[in-house]
Structures are given as C-alpha cells and as structure tokens.
Amino acid sequence: MDDSREMDSKDFPSVSLNNPRHGIIMMRNSTDCKMKILVLDDDWELLEVLAKELALANHEVDCSNCAKKAVEMVALKTYDFVLVDYKMPEKDGIWFMKNAKFSRNTKTMLVTAFVNRDIIKKMFALGVCGYIIKPFTCDELVRHLHFYAQPGTSHHPLPPK
Numbered sequence: 001m002d003d004s005r006e007m008d009s010k011d012f013p014s015v016s017l018n019n020p021r022h023g024i025i026m027m028r029n030s031t032d033c034k035m036k037i038l039v040l041d042d043d044w045e046l047l048e049v050l051a052k053e054l055a056l057a058n059h060e061v062d063c064s065n066c067a068k069k070a071v072e073m074v075a076l077k078t079y080d081f082v083l084v085d086y087k088m089p090e091k092d093g094i095w096f097m098k099n100a101k102f103s104r105n106t107k108t109m110l111v112t113a114f115v116n117r118d119i120i121k122k123m124f125a126l127g128v129c130g131y132i133i134k135p136f137t138c139d140e141l142v143r144h145l146h147f148y149a150q151p152g153t154s155h156h157p158l159p160p161k
Contacts (some may be wrong), residue, residue, distance in 0.1 A: 034059050036081075040063075054138075067095055078105075080107065080149070083108075110132070130147070132144050
C-alpha cells in the first residue's frame with residue numbers, strides 16, 4: 001500500500017511526502033539550485049519545514065527520518081551537505097556517520113537538541129564540520145550552511161587506509 005501524498009502550493013515548490021515509516025521528502029526548486037542537501041531527522045514536522053524553507057532558498061533538498069534509508073540515499077546521490085540529527089529511535093547519528101559512504105566533497109553538520117560534549121566530540125571525530133542546536137530559525141540554519149560551505153572548512157575525512 002502506498003501512503004505517499006502530494007502537496008502543491010503557489011508559494012512552495014512541489015513536496016513529495018512518502019510513507020513516514022520510510023520517511024523521505026524530496027523538494028526541487030528548478031531555478032538556480034545552490035546546494036544539494038540531505039536532512040536526516042526523526043521529527044517529520046521539522047523535515048517538512050526545513051524542506052520548504054531550504055527549497056525557497058534555492059537548495060535542492062531531500063529528507064529522511066530513517067538513518068538506514070539515509071545511508072542508502074547518500075550511496076546513490078552526491079550531496080553538498082548532509083544535516084544529521086544525533087538522537088533518533090532506531091539508529092542514531094553516530095551510526096549514520098559510521099555507515100554512510102560520503103563523496104569527498106560532501107560536508108556534514110550535526111543538527112541536535114541533545115547537547116552533550118562527548119557526543120559532539122564523537123561527531124566531529126566522524127567528520128561533521130559544525131553543529132547547530134535546536135531550536136533554531138531557518139535563517140540561522142542558512143547562515144550556518146553558507147559559513148561551512150566556504151572553502152577551507154573541513155570535509156568528511158577520507159576513510160583510513
């Protein structure tokens with residue numbers, strides 16, 4: 001059974017919401033796409049808001065509420081940025097970072113309400129270039145993305161030889 005639904009509006013690009021169990025949102029704004037972004041978070045409402053807002057800022061946005069599915073998405077598509085929540089029900093952000101095979105130029109950023117120095121250090125050791133604490137405004141997120149998109153900010157490290 002297909003639980004997908006379509007939402008269309010004059011103000012927003014088309015949003016395709018697939019079964020939240022396998023949670024994927026894909027948004028495209030066909031004019032002047034700045035970055036390809038994957039957002040991984042278990043909060044479906046947050047995914048919808050971020051997808052709309054980032055698409056309005058001319059980014060191509062894919063979202064998933066499942067770390068396993070997000071690993072598959074990263075394997076199939078090259079993203080400029082992956083925004084990773086830490087605390088999720090089945091597999092957490094650390095599991096995702098250990099299992100995802102990123103393109104050399106993909107940057108990752110921790111997006112979390114779970115503020116713990118050890119977790120943040122682990123996520124940095126696994127390759128995140130920065131973090132933002134929930135709650136945040138979309139303007140704050142866009143500023144973080146633009147800052148970390150600058151040359152010289154770290155990329156995901158190459159796997160050990």
